[in-house]
Amino acid sequence: MSRPTLTARQAGLASCHTCHLVVKKPQGHDKAHCPRCHSPIHSRKVDSLSRTWALVVAAVILYIPANLYPVMTVSKLGSGDPSTIISGVMHLIHSGMWPLALIVFVASIVVPVGKLAILIYLLLSVHYRSFRKPKDRTVLFRLLELFGHWSMVDVFLVSILVALVDLGFLATIEPGVGVLYFGAVVITTLFASRAFDPRLIWDVIDDDLG
Amino acid sequence: MHEPANADRLPLMACHECDHLYRLPNLADRSLARCQRCGTILARGMKNSLDKTLAYTLTALVLFMIANTYPILGLKAAGQEQHYTLFSGALVLVQYNLWEVSVTVFLTSILFPLLHILGLLYTLLPLRGARLPRYFIPVFKVALSTLPWSMVGVYMLGVLVSIVKLADLATVVPGLGLYALVGLLLASVAAAASLDPLSIWQLADRLRRER
Ligand SMILES: [Zn+2]
Ligand SMILES: [Zn+2]
Numbered sequence: 001m002s003r004p005t006l007t008a009r010q011a012g013l014a015s016c017h018t019c020h021l022v023v024k025k026p027q028g029h030d031k032a033h034c035p036r037c038h039s040p041i042h043s044r045k046v047d048s049l050s051r052t053w054a055l056v057v058a059a060v061i062l063y064i065p066a067n068l069y070p071v072m073t074v075s076k077l078g079s080g081d082p083s084t085i086i087s088g089v090m091h092l093i094h095s096g097m098w099p100l101a102l103i104v105f106v107a108s109i110v111v112p113v114g115k116l117a118i119l120i121y122l123l124l125s126v127h128y129r130s131f132r133k134p135k136d137r138t139v140l141f142r143l144l145e146l147f148g149h150w151s152m153v154d155v156f157l158v159s160i161l162v163a164l165v166d167l168g169f170l171a172t173i174e175p176g177v178g179v180l181y182f183g184a185v186v187i188t189t190l191f192a193s194r195a196f197d198p199r200l201i202w203d204v205i206d207d208d209l210g
Numbered sequence: 211m212h213e214p215a216n217a218d219r220l221p222l223m224a225c226h227e228c229d230h231l232y233r234l235p236n237l238a239d240r241s242l243a244r245c246q247r248c249g250t251i252l253a254r255g256m257k258n259s260l261d262k263t264l265a266y267t268l269t270a271l272v273l274f275m276i277a278n279t280y281p282i283l284g285l286k287a288a289g290q291e292q293h294y295t296l297f298s299g300a301l302v303l304v305q306y307n308l309w310e311v312s313v314t315v316f317l318t319s320i321l322f323p324l325l326h327i328l329g330l331l332y333t334l335l336p337l338r339g340a341r342l343p344r345y346f347i348p349v350f351k352v353a354l355s356t357l358p359w360s361m362v363g364v365y366m367l368g369v370l371v372s373i374v375k376l377a378d379l380a381t382v383v384p385g386l387g388l389y390a391l392v393g394l395l396l397a398s399v400a401a402a403a404s405l406d407p408l409s410i411w412q413l414a415d416r417l418r419r420e421r
Contacts, residue, residue, distance in 0.1 A: 006230070006231050007224070007228070007229035007230055007231060008224035008229050008231050011231055013222070013224065013231070014224075015223070015224035015226065015229075017226075018351060019407070019408070019411040020223060020224070020226065020408060020411075021411070022221075022223060022224055022231070036411055036415050037347055037350075037351065037411060038347055039351070091375075092374065092375070095374065095378075097374050100370065100371060100374055103367065104367075104371055107364075107367070134228075134248070135247065135248050135249060138227050138248040138250070139249065141227065142227070149358070149359075149361055149364055150364055150367070152361055152364045152368075153364050153367045153368045153371065154368075155311060155314065155315060156315060156364060156365050156367075156368030156369075157368045157371050157372055157375075158311075159299050159300065159302060159303055159311070159312075159315045160282075160294070160299050160369060160372045161375065162302050162306070163294040163298050163299040163301075163302040164285055164292065164294045164299075164372070164376070165285065165376065165379070165380075166292065170288055170290070170380075171287070171379055171380070174306065175303055175306050175308055175311075177308075179308065179311055180308055180310060180311055183310070183311050183314055184310075187314065198227040198228065198248075199226075199227065199228055201228070202228040202229060202230075202247075202248070203229075206229075
């Protein structure tokens with residue numbers, strides 16, 4: 001296309017978060033609502049950067065106890081064997097189930113760490129008004145939305161094993177407090193990526209073009 | 211995406227990831243409109259989107275009920291046998307003072323998937339007969355907002371991993387609930403792929419105006 005980039009914000013418009021209807025941008029402190037679905041209209045997510053930073057910092061802090069404390073303890077014939085997120089993945093690798101071990105490794109370690117790293121990178125790139133590869137950064141954001149919830153697999157796994165395994169003296173599985181912290185990390189990062197507004201990546205560039 | 215000739219009559223649309231403005235053309239079946247500068251999917255063209263979504267969602271409701279009635283997995287060891295259901299799996303952590311985790315599991319594996327299915331059926335069944343149901347807006351919003359928090363697929367992976375982990379401890383017996391859960395996952399994926407929220411909002415808007 002030959003004409004210069006025109007965004008909704010530059011045209012004095014805003015689009016509804018829920019139903020994507022394009023309406024006039026609310027002025028100042030006006031509280032505007034979407035005529036089609038009645039959701040509040042904001043040109044950009046409110047306080048996106050500070051909310052995302054707060055949630056990312058909380059998730060980083062929670063990630064420490066989430067990996068230090070066991071998520072469950074497997075007791076066989078009376079002797080207990082506590083396992084953390086990382087030792088659980090190791091156990092799966094040693095059992096030789098490679099495809100499944102790889103998926104769980106990605107879901108329980110790569111996804112949470114990668115999500116926090118990507119969010120911090122996106123936040124910093126917006127903070128320092130970066131012009132570098134806005135399209136690639138938008139793709140990174142999309143990856144967060146696509147894969148973010150797969151880390152919940154560890155929380156489900158613990159609840160399934162504890163509910164299923166109660167074989168009296170033979171074997172029992174008890175949950176550990178690590179699962180609480182890990183679950184909190186997953187939920188906090190899910191809210192963090194929802195708080196981030198990818199349009200901020202492009203605003204820097206659009207502002208510069210006029 | 212290129213500007214069609216009669217652009218002024220087409221609805222405006224802003225890319226929700228980079229805010230670029232477009233006039234949205236009428237899309238052919240199975241075609242996509244992507245944002246030309248960030249690649250985000252703006253809209254999908256789909257024939258019979260409403261009928262397909264309804265068919266898959268009704269299937270999902272039946273499978274959801276089976277998956278919640280029958281055991282997911284059973285365990286056999288040394289003459290003992292036990293099993294668990296979706297609900298008992300969500301509930302068990304309360305006994306260990308981990309009720310926050312229990313609530314999270316309950317919401318993401320049971321309540322949100324159910325609200326999503328019921329919300330879609332409540333809003334789409336009347337729309338199909340060109341009738342706008344009462345409370346369409348809040349109910350359809352619930353149906354849309356529970357989708358990202360419905361984690362049947364992730365739960366399924368958790369079941370697979372637990373089968374592998376238990377293999378050296380006891381004999382794991384898949385229950386009827388597990389097969390229903392697999393079906394529920396497939397039906398949910400198909401329903402989500404055929405759902406076109408934009409055309410639903412437009413249809414509801416049109417019906418409200420005609421009323
Ligand atoms: Zn709206
Ligand atoms: Zn875009």
